[in-house]
Amino acid sequence: xxxxxxxxxYRYLLMGVAFICLFLLPALAAATGKxxxxxxxxxxxxxxxxxxxxxxxxxYEYLVRMAQYADWQYEYVFGDxxxxxxxxxxxxxxxxxxxxxxxxxxxxxxxxxYPSCYSRMLMVCRLDDDRFAYNDxxxxxxxxxxxxxxxxxRAMLNREAGKHHFTVQYLEYPTDEEMLAALDNGEADxxxxxxxxxxxxxxxxxxxEPAAQYFIVNKERLDLLxxxxxxxxxxQSADRFIQERxxxxxxxxxxxxxxxxxxxxxxxxxxxxxxxxxxxxxxxxPLAYVEDGQVKGIVPAYLNxxxxxxxxxxxxRTYATVKELKDAIRAGEGDIYAQVxxxxxxxxxxxxxxxxxxxxxxxxxxxxxxxxxxIITLAIEDGENILQSxxxxxxxxxxxxxxxxxxxxxxTSREADAAxxxxxxFEQLAYHAEYQSLLYKAQPDLDSxxxxxxxxxxxxxxxxxxxxxxxxxxxxxxxxxxRTEGTLPLQYTWQDYLYRNRNLISVIITLALIVAFxxxxxxxxxxxxxxxxxxxxxxxxxxEKLSAAKLQADKANESKxxxxxSMSHDLRTPLNGVIGFTNxxxxxxxxxxxxxxxxxxxxxxxxxxxxxxxxLELSRLESGKLVLxxxxxxxxxxxxxVVTALAPAAVMKEVHLEGDFADCPDNIIQVDPxxxxxxxxxxxxxxxxxxxxGGKVSVKVLALEPPEGGCTRRIIVEDDGIGMSExxxxxxxxxxxxxxxxxxxxxxxxxxGLSIVKRIVESMQGSIKVHSKLHEGTRFTVDLPLxxxxxxxxxxxxxxxxxxxxxxxxxxxxxxxxLCEDIQMNAEITKLLLKNKRIQVDxxxxxxxxxxxxxxxxxxxxxxxxxxxxxxxxDGYAATEAIRRLDRDDARTVPxxxxxxxxxxEDVRRSKEVGMDGYITKPISPALLYQNLFIALTKx
Numbered sequence: 041x042x043x044x045x046x047x048x049x050y051r052y053l054l055m056g057v058a059f060i061c062l063f064l065l066p067a068l069a070a071a072t073g074k075x076x077x078x079x080x081x082x083x084x085x086x087x088x089x090x091x092x093x094x095x096x097x098x099x100y101e102y103l104v105r106m107a108q109y110a111d112w113q114y115e116y117v118f119g120d121x122x123x124x125x126x127x128x129x130x131x132x133x134x135x136x137x138x139x140x141x142x143x144x145x146x147x148x149x150x151x152x153x154y155p156s157c158y159s160r161m162l163m164v165c166r167l168d169d170d171r172f173a174y175n176d177x178x179x180x181x182x183x184x185x186x187x188x189x190x191x192x193x194r195a196m197l198n199r200e201a202g203k204h205h206f207t208v209q210y211l212e213y214p215t216d217e218e219m220l221a222a223l224d225n226g227e228a229d230x231x232x233x234x235x236x237x238x239x240x241x242x243x244x245x246x247x248x249e250p251a252a253q254y255f256i257v258n259k260e261r262l263d264l265l266x267x268x269x270x271x272x273x274x275x276q277s278a279d280r281f282i283q284e285r286x287x288x289x290x291x292x293x294x295x296x297x298x299x300x301x302x303x304x305x306x307x308x309x310x311x312x313x314x315x316x317x318x319x320x321x322x323x324x325x326p327l328a329y330v331e332d333g334q335v336k337g338i339v340p341a342y343l344n345x346x347x348x349x350x351x352x353x354x355x356x357r358t359y360a361t362v363k364e365l366k367d368a369i370r371a372g373e374g375d376i377y378a379q380v381x382x383x384x385x386x387x388x389x390x391x392x393x394x395x396x397x398x399x400x401x402x403x404x405x406x407x408x409x410x411x412x413x414x415i416i417t418l419a420i421e422d423g424e425n426i427l428q429s430x431x432x433x434x435x436x437x438x439x440x441x442x443x444x445x446x447x448x449x450x451x452t453s454r455e456a457d458a459a460x461x462x463x464x465x466f467e468q469l470a471y472h473a474e475y476q477s478l479l480y481k482a483q484p485d486l487d488s489x490x491x492x493x494x495x496x497x498x499x500x501x502x503x504x505x506x507x508x509x510x511x512x513x514x515x516x517x518x519x520x521x522x523r524t525e526g527t528l529p530l531q532y533t534w535q536d537y538l539y540r541n542r543n544l545i546s547v548i549i550t551l552a553l554i555v556a557f558x559x560x561x562x563x564x565x566x567x568x569x570x571x572x573x574x575x576x577x578x579x580x581x582x583x584e585k586l587s588a589a590k591l592q593a594d595k596a597n598e599s600k601x602x603x604x605x606s607m608s609h610d611l612r613t614p615l616n617g618v619i620g621f622t623n624x625x626x627x628x629x630x631x632x633x634x635x636x637x638x639x640x641x642x643x644x645x646x647x648x649x650x651x652x653x654x655x656l657e658l659s660r661l662e663s664g665k666l667v668l669x670x671x672x673x674x675x676x677x678x679x680x681x682v683v684t685a686l687a688p689a690a691v692m693k694e695v696h697l698e699g700d701f702a703d704c705p706d707n708i709i710q711v712d713p714x715x716x717x718x719x720x721x722x723x724x725x726x727x728x729x730x731x732x733x734g735g736k737v738s739v740k741v742l743a744l745e746p747p748e749g750g751c752t753r754r755i756i757v758e759d760d761g762i763g764m765s766e767x768x769x770x771x772x773x774x775x776x777x778x779x780x781x782x783x784x785x786x787x788x789x790x791x792x793g794l795s796i797v798k799r800i801v802e803s804m805q806g807s808i809k810v811h812s813k814l815h816e817g818t819r820f821t822v823d824l825p826l827x828x829x830x831x832x833x834x835x836x837x838x839x840x841x842x843x844x845x846x847x848x849x850x851x852x853x854x855x856x857x858x859l860c861e862d863i864q865m866n867a868e869i870t871k872l873l874l875k876n877k878r879i880q881v882d883x884x885x886x887x888x889x890x891x892x893x894x895x896x897x898x899x900x901x902x903x904x905x906x907x908x909x910x911x912x913x914x915d916g917y918a919a920t921e922a923i924r925r926l927d928r929d930d931a932r933t934v935p936x937x938x939x940x941x942x943x944x945x946e947d948v949r950r951s952k953e954v955g956m957d958g959y960i961t962k963p964i965s966p967a968l969l970y971q972n973l974f975i976a977l978t979k980x
Contacts, residue, residue: 073111076264078103079124079136080116083216085290086138092116094696094734098290099137102156105282109271120214122189128258135264138253140192145256150265154272155252157283159234161196164242165301166223172230172245174301177204180245184209186219186228193232196248243301302350302505309501310351316375316502318343321365322358323443325468326526328379330358338464338525339378342398342518350509361442363423372495376506380493383426391496393503395510397489399518403427404482406466407458408451419447419456427460430486448475460486464526619688668712668803672829675707679741682720689725694733697724700740707743709753710827715800722793723757723820730818731761732783744823751806751823760817769812773798797822848974852877855903855977859883860890860919861939862911866962870906870939873966886911887919894923900930904976907956909940909947916940917954924955935976939964 080087080095089095095116107114117124117133127133129148141151163185165172172179180201185208187193194210201208211228213219222228223242230245257265275282302310320339322328328337335356343354357374359365369377369392382397407415417437420427421444428438439456441447444466447459452474466480492506618641683699690697720739727737742754764772768779773794801808805825812818857874859881861867871881884890887907891914894902905923909916920936937958938951948959957979958972 073113074264074267075115076107076112077115077117077132077134079128079133080118081121081124081136083138090118098157098286101286101289102282103137105275105279106268106271109274110267112267122214128256131258131260133258134261135255135257135268137255139256140251140253142192142195144191149259150257150262151254152257152265152272153269154276155254156272157253157287158250159253160250161193161232161234161248162244163197163230163232163246164223164244165230167241167243169229172301173304173307174244175246176304177206180204180208181206182209184211184227184229186211186213186222186231188213188216188219188233192251196251197232200246200248245301302508306501306505306508309499310505313352313502315353315355317373318354318356318376318378319365319368319374320356320358320378321360321362323361324462324465326464326528327462336525338399338522341521341525342513343378345513345517345521346506346509349512350505352505352509361423362421363442366423366425369493375494375498375502377493378490380491381426382489382491392493393496393498394491394493395503395507397491398510398513399522400487400489402463402482402484403460403486403488404463404466404480405458405460406448406451406478406480408477409479411457415457417456417458419450419459421447421461426488427486431460445469448478451478464522467526468528668715670710670712670827672708672710673713675704675709675741676701678709678711678713678716679704679720679739682717682724683739686721686724686728690728690737693728693731695728695731696736697728698736698738700738703740703742704753708829710829711824712804715804716824719797719800719822720755720757722797723755723822726793727757727759727761727818731759735760737761747825748823749807750825752828753824753826755822755824756819757822758817758819763814763816763818764810764812765814769810772810848877848970851974851977852879852970854880856880856882856901857973858890858893858897858902858905860887860905860911860916861908862886863908866908866964870964870969873964873969877970887914887916887922889913890919891922894931894934895926899928900934902930902934904935904937904973906939906960907936909938909951917950920951920954920956935979937972937976 082088082090083097086097087095087099088097089100092114103114106112117127119127121136124133124136125148128136137156139145139151145151172183183206185197187197187210189212197208211222213222216233219228219231219233223231231242255268257268320328320335322330322335322337324337326337328335328339330336335358340356346352347354354376357368359368362379365377365379368374369380377392380392380394382394405415405418415436417439418431419439419441420431422440422442428440431438439450441450444459444461447456447461448466448469450456451459460483463480463482469475470478470480492510494503494506622641679701680699683697687697724737724739731737737757737759740756740758742756744752744754748754762781762783764779768777771777777794798808801822801824807823809821810818811821857879859867859870859874861870861883862885867883867885871883874881882893882902884893890905890907894905907916907920911919914922916938923931923934923936925931935957936955937960938948938956939960939962940947941962951959957976960969960972
């Protein structure tokens with residue numbers, strides 16, 4: 041071999057080694073995940089919980105994300121910060137979160153290179169304490185300050201005290217709760233803490249610039265420091281806004297939650313100012329409008345809150361349109377302008393100071409569906425200069441109208457192709473008859489905020505007070521204001537009533553014409569009174585028959601609705617188990633874990649199949665008729681299968697679901713499994729739906745010995761959810777009954793579940809009781825007469841002997857099967873099952889192709905045919921008849937097995953009539969497939 045060839049070989053060898061190092065070594069390293077001990081102290085919003093399975097907060101989510109990159113596992117050590125800090129120094133804890141840097145701390149432990157978040161330091165006092173003013177440093181001299189054992193907090197306050205020449209007395213408390221308790225009872229004048237803490241009943245006296253907060257690591261654990269720096273770097277690279285997102289999630293409700301104390305000058309301004317004039321446009325219901333001589337709407341309600349917050353008093357000067365308001369602003373009228381856009385508009389906002397936005401206007405386009413794709417001209421309200429400029433830059437023509445109603449009328453009259461209006465305003469107009477044909481589509485790119493504005497020349501204290509007041513009103517308060525003030529009674533016009541009741545009016549007019557006709561007819565045909573009387577009698581009889589038919593139709597519709605709702609409710613629950621555990625299995629790397637999830641998928645899938653089969657059977661029964669089908673089942677696995685199917689729903693809701701079946705560990709009972717599962721599925725799924733995150737649902741089954749009222753089993757489903765009112769308890773079993781509660785706004789359902797449960801329980805000669813209290817939870821107790829069986833009575837088939845397995849293998853050896861199936865997924869499953877038995881398979885994609893393959897094959901080539909019933913071109917029935925008519929010996933003797941999802945008795949009967957030898961229902965059970973195929977081949 042030449043030098044050149046050897047050089048190439050060496051090069052390829054080195055490349056191979058590099059490839060192994062690059063791809064295999066990280067995988068091997070990842071398999072050695074470290075267990076990291078986390079010091080966990082309680083801090084609202086930041087670190088909450090004492091159960092490792094129920095922890096939450098800003099730091100918890102950040103730690104979870106870090107573990108994904110560093111391949112860590114956590115062990116949590118609970119305590120207060122001081123004790124945990126000592127444990128970290130001594131090596132009993134590895135990391136602690138949310139610690140600011142000081143020179144003293146840098147000597148004790150290591151800091152991560154990246155800050156996890158930033159927070160300001162605040163000095164606060166009670167809301168009712170008027171001894172201090174904002175940044176009134178003279179009044180701070182000698183102030184008693186409550187603080188926790190934090191050198192950083194002291195250092196920050198000492199710096200401020202030295203800068204502004206005041207002294208402080210520190211009162212140290214072990215926890216923030218004790219610190220705030222001292223502030224509440226007057227033991228301390230003020231307290232200092234981070235703005236990330238959720239305390240809303242205090243006002244801010246002073247605040248200092250944000251300081252970075254870090255995760256700290258034991259000095260000896262440089263390996264963990266390297267892992268952490270690497271993981272946080274990767275997090276910052278992949279998710280640059282993670283801190284902002286987590287802060288909004290856990291602390292957004294605190295934004296504006298603390299009042300900002302006024303300075304002495306601002307307090308004096310409030311005291312001397314009797315009343316301020318607020319300019320307001322009132323043609324924007326529900327934002328602002330006049331009703332019964334009163335100014336109402338979202339904006340006036342907000343200003344009332346602002347008045348309570350600041351002590352300022354407002355009176356309103358109203359304008360009929362936005363244009364008139366903006367003309368008044370330009371003219372310098374009034375003191376405060378309530379609807380100033382959060383954009384620079386030289387015509388309107390020049391010479392104004394604006395607060396931060398207090399409300400976002402969500403714009404949308406309103407159009408006639410017939411005009412879609414032809415929108416050129418847009419109608420907007422006069423005075424919306426910025427909106428007009430934006431739309432014209434996008435290439436639209438803009439037509440200006442005085443009011444939002446006029447904009448919509450322009451669309452209906454085809455003066456404009458569409459209109460751009462605020463969503464809240466459109467909701468208050470859309471129900472009118474003339475706008476029923478219009479559609480609304482949100483346009484987020486057009487959204488804008490509105491601010492409070494005052495003239496530059498006004499006293500600057502007014503601007504500062506308004507800005508503090510706007511900042512002190514929490515976002516959730518504004519959201520609640522929009523919900524309450526933005527939902528107004530509908531104001532129907534007579535045109536609306538005509539439109540909404542047009543069908544009824546048509547019927548009334550038709551009936552009136554009929555009556556008029558009969559009156560005229562009776563006047564002109566008096567001599568035929570007898571005939572008319574007989575006719576009326578016939579008409580009355582017809583009406584009675586019509587009423588009876590209508591009643592029967594109504595009952596049929598009610599039965600149909602109940603059937604469909606029950607079917608949907610019951611099918612979705614095990615389907616959720618199939619989907620949920622499938623997702624978990626796809627995300628789980630370990631084979632053993634995958635097998636566990638697959639087993640749970642099979643349990644939920646079996647339950648789903650039972651429900652489908654029963655639904656098909658119920659569709660054949662008359663309304664209200666229920667046939668019980670008891671069979672022997674192993675009791676504990678039976679109860680556990682229902683809880684397992686509902687586990688994914690509980691996990692998604694963050695509800696703890698547990699089952700206790702210790703009272704019946706090794707029993708066999710005679711029961712209709714489908715109906716009892718329906719009872720449990722309804723009760724448990726309802727408990728999960730009406731229990732808040734962090735709550736608990738328990739299921740317990742007790743053996744009643746001796747029986748009570750003939751019942752041998754007691755099922756208890758209990759939760760600590762929102763509970764039910766006494767009024768609702770009296771009608772809870774009525775169909776479609778649902779309690780309208782604010783806590784359950786996002787819970788969907790038809791209200792049929794409990795009526796179904798009661799019917800099933802009573803059909804089984806059982807009883808159901810309920811105990812529930814508002815906000816405390818609900819307990820359902822179901823007693824059922826389930827017969828206990830001795831194991832020797834139960835005809836369970838525990839398995840097959842070796843001889844039968846050997847016979848099956850010998851029978852299948854060398855077999856060739858023709859599979860007629862139009863669905864590729866079903867065909868692939870069947871082919872894999874047959875190939876596992878070393879059976880050769882030819883696949884025909886429909887009945888016609890199956891007949892052609894059979895014709896071209898030599899006599900007795902195929903050992904059997906698996907035939908789907910529903911296929912294109914030629915279905916399974918016709919294909920079987922075509923094969924049986926062929927002039928060859930094997931056409932009459934080859935076994936043909938139906939394989940279909942059709943499970944009615946008439947389908948089985950018809951398959952036999954056309955010459956099929958067996959019937960296998962889908963979903964395919966491997967055991968049943970092999971059993972039917974073995975029987976067919978051995979009979980051949």
